[in-house]
Structure formats: structure tokens, C-alpha cells
Amino acid sequence: MIRRIIKIDEETCNGCGACAAACHEGAIKMIDGKARLTREDYCDGLGDCLPACPTGAITFEEREAPAYDAAAVLAAKESPSTSAPVHGCPGEQAGTFGRKAEPAVGEAAFETSRLAQWPVQIKLVPVNAPYFNGARLLIAADCTAYAYGSFHKDFIQGHITLIGCPKLDEGDYAEKLTQILANNDIRSVKIVRMEVPCCGGLENAAKRALQASGKWIPWSVATISTDGKILAIEKNHN
DSSP states (O other), X not given: OEEEEEXXXXXXXXXXXXXXXXXXXXXXXXXXXXXXXXXXXXXXXXXXXXXXXXXXXXXXXXXXXXXXXXXXXXXXXXXXXXXXXXXXXXXXXXXXXXXXXXXXXXXXXXXXXXXXXXXXXXXXXXTTOGGGTTOEEEEEETTHHHHSTTHIIIIITTSEEEEEOXXXXXXXXXXXXXXHXXXXXXXXXXXXXXXXXXXXXXXXXHHHHHHHTTSOOOEXXXXXXXXSOEEEEEESOX
């Protein structure tokens, strides 16, 4: 039969796995680092996977395809002989953790992670992840968490965290950060960088994204020294 079904451009796909995680029917799997539509009869043609794709690699097309088999999808989900499907790399699966604001009495603070979501890499995070709405956003250079001892308590706590290294990662973060800021209700942006010159790329990308978003969003920049001290804090609000 001729029906609407998704099409994945493997050249555009960056292998983040966000579409596979968003596909409730299990029609998409990650194979050799790329998203593939492995079960056409599992694809309902509604496109829940489309907004999850950060590169626009997924579109609709009208073509010959088997009918959507809702019964087979339900049976696969309920089958006791198969575990819940893992789409793509488990390290790329999006999720939130529901951290407590403060550790419980007797719980050592240094043992408590303040990270609120996954993934954290700028390159991997979906631009329309639900945890972005109403978020206080932290954009941090990779090395800052290692250099600054109280990074979780002083910076991550209460924030949605994105990390990157402009020297090691290919491309410019500005375009993706612009999409995140423009398409979600971001309350504030905190940028944390190292004092080394290459970290200026992360700061500049974040500031360009703030400007390109078309929104006024309070922001601040904290600069960390290589020996773990806060050297300076710049901000556009009180």
C-alpha cells in the first residue's frame, strides 16, 4: 500500500540516537552509528521522531510500505521474552534524574551528583528536549568541572547542563545553541569557561546564540583558572 512513512537521510544523520529514543514503537534502531528504519510495519507515520532530530535528517515521504501493525508493536512491547529495547548507544539516551535540592541529613554532599539530565554534550542533546522549558541553562567547558572543586554545588545545581570543548569538537556550537534558546523557554544562561584562550570559542558561541535567539535572556560568564579559582564573573543583569 501507498502511505506516509519516515525517511532517514544517513548522510545528514549524526548518530546521536535521539530519534530512536523518541520512537515509541521501536521502528528505529542505531546501526553502525546511524539511525535506520528497521521495521516499516512498526512506523505509524506520525513522526514523533522528527522534532527529536537535531540535524533535520528525518522527513516524511509517500511510498509503498507495509501497513502499520499496531498489534505487532503492542505484542513486542509486552513480550516477556524480550527486554525493553535499547535504541542506539545507552550513553546517549535522554533522561532526567529528579535530584534533591540538598542532600538528606547524614548524606555526604560530596557524594551527591547535582546533574539533572542526560545527555550533557552539546553535540548530542536534542534541541527540543522537554527539560529545556523553564530551564536555567549552564554552558560549560569540559575542563571546568575538573579544575573547580565545587563545580556541582556551585554551578550544576539547579541547572540543565551542556558541555563542550571548542578546541576538540568540530564545528561551531552557535547554531545549535541558537535553536535551543529560540525554541525553548530558557530562563537564564550561565557560561563557565577556563582562562585559556581556546575557551573563548565557547563563550563567543554562547553569546552569539543569545543575540541570534531574538530574546532577552539574563546571562553570566564565570572564568576559572587552571588551578581552580574563579578569576572573574561577567553578567548582563544584577
